[in-house]
Amino acid sequence: MTNLARSPDLAGIAALVSGVRARNRAAVARAITLVESKKPAHQADARALLKELLPFTGRATRVGITGVPGVGKSTTIDVLGSHLTAKGHRVAVLAVDPSSTRTGGSILGDKTRMVNLAADDNAFIRPSPSAGTLGGVAAKTRETMLVCEAAGYDVILIETVGIGQSETAVSDLTDTFVALMLPGAGDELQGIKKGLLELADLIAVNKADGDNLARARIAAAEYKAALHILAPASAVWQPPVITYSAATKEGIELLWSHVLDHRKKTSDVGELQEKRRTQQVKWMWAMVDDRLKTKIHSDPTVRARVPALEKAVAEGTLPVSLAAEEIAALLGF
Known part of the structure; x- marks a missing residue:
């Protein structure tokens, strides 16, 4: 536990802050690596770094993008991001990958899926392994976003894997939540979670080109009726429902104009500001949960007792409530 309480490396942090503020890509990458690190020795430095960067955050447009596998999330982000950098924006893409169950690392290569943005000096792509966190959203995505904002990226695009409760988690990170859909709603509409429609600030039906155009329009009408x-x-x-094509880029400008319109309208009445305040509080409690889990796994007394408790619970010889109470007592609660 001594490592957790050690003093931060102030000189190293000051140099890192300067590098991030100077928009040095290597410094941004190092800062994110520090923030993502699970090593106790790095955590004090990461907290001190974020405290120094915080005054330079909060000005970016934060957009969450979700959709089922195959809907074209990465292609859409590549096209949208390139459209934005061409207009003078600096775009950061935080793409949360499914994790390898064996190694916990990212198994998809975002830079190979976003070829245009990967070669764009005004874009920064950071794949983050989800490592089993709720809904597939990387535990440190919110802190990574703050680093990118402090580095002057004024548009943050967060791609989620679109599984489990990842939609809710990304909605809690962003200002505008975009749900990408496939053409040919029909019976598929019955399978769309009501919760996703409730979260979406914009629904965009992709692949509205060629033979798919009519089906995409029908799908859009179905989603509009559901909303x-x-x-x-x-x-x-x-929430508007639009059709677009990532392949032909038709409708990309419309998609972005709706994002800006949503931001303006909610900001004008104070909804956006209130949403961010609520998100901050949720982030605080999420970090408390993370710290508690870390303590559970790092405390030697708890670690020594847990296998026996798990075995007793699994065999039905110990009630779950009593096992949980014992773990809490070992932690001093």
């Missing part, structure tokens, strides 16, 4: 039976989350915003 009308739900109470909108915002008093000033009814």
Whole structure:
């Protein structure tokens, strides 16, 4: 536990802050690596770094993008990101990959899936292994986002794997949540989670080109009808449904204009500011949960007792509530 309490490396942190603020890509990468590190020796430095960077954050447009595998998330982000950098924006893409169950590392190569942005000096792509965290969202994605904002990236695009509860987690990180859909809704609409439609600030049906165009328009009409039976989350915003094609780039400008319109309307009435304040509090409790889990796994007394408790619970000889109570007592609660 001594490593957790050690003093931060102030000189090293100051140099890193300067590098991030100077938009040095290597410094940004090092800062993110530090923030993502699970080593106790790095955690004090990471906390001190984020404290220094915090005043330079919060100005970016934060957009979450989700959709089922095959919907074209990476292609959409590549095209949208390139569109934005051409307009003078600096774009950071935080792509949360499914993790290898054996190694915990990223098994998809985002830079190979976003070929244009990967070669763009005004874009920064950071794949993050989800490592089993809730909904596939990397535990440190929110801190990575702050580093990118401090480095002057004014648009943050967060791609989620689109499984489990990842939609909720990404919605809690971003200002605008975009759900990408496939053409040919029909029966597929029945399988769309009501929760996803409730979270979405914009629904965009991809692959609206060639033979798919008519099906995409029908799908858009189906989603629009579904949205009308739900109470909108915002008093000033009814989620639009659009069609677009990542392959032909038709509709990309429209997609982005809706993101900006959503940001403006919610900001004008204070909804955006309130949403971010609520997110900050949620982030705080998420970090408390992370610290508690770290303590559980690092405390030698708890680690020594846990296997026996797990065995007793699995065999049905010890009630779950009593096992949980014993672990809490060992931690001093």
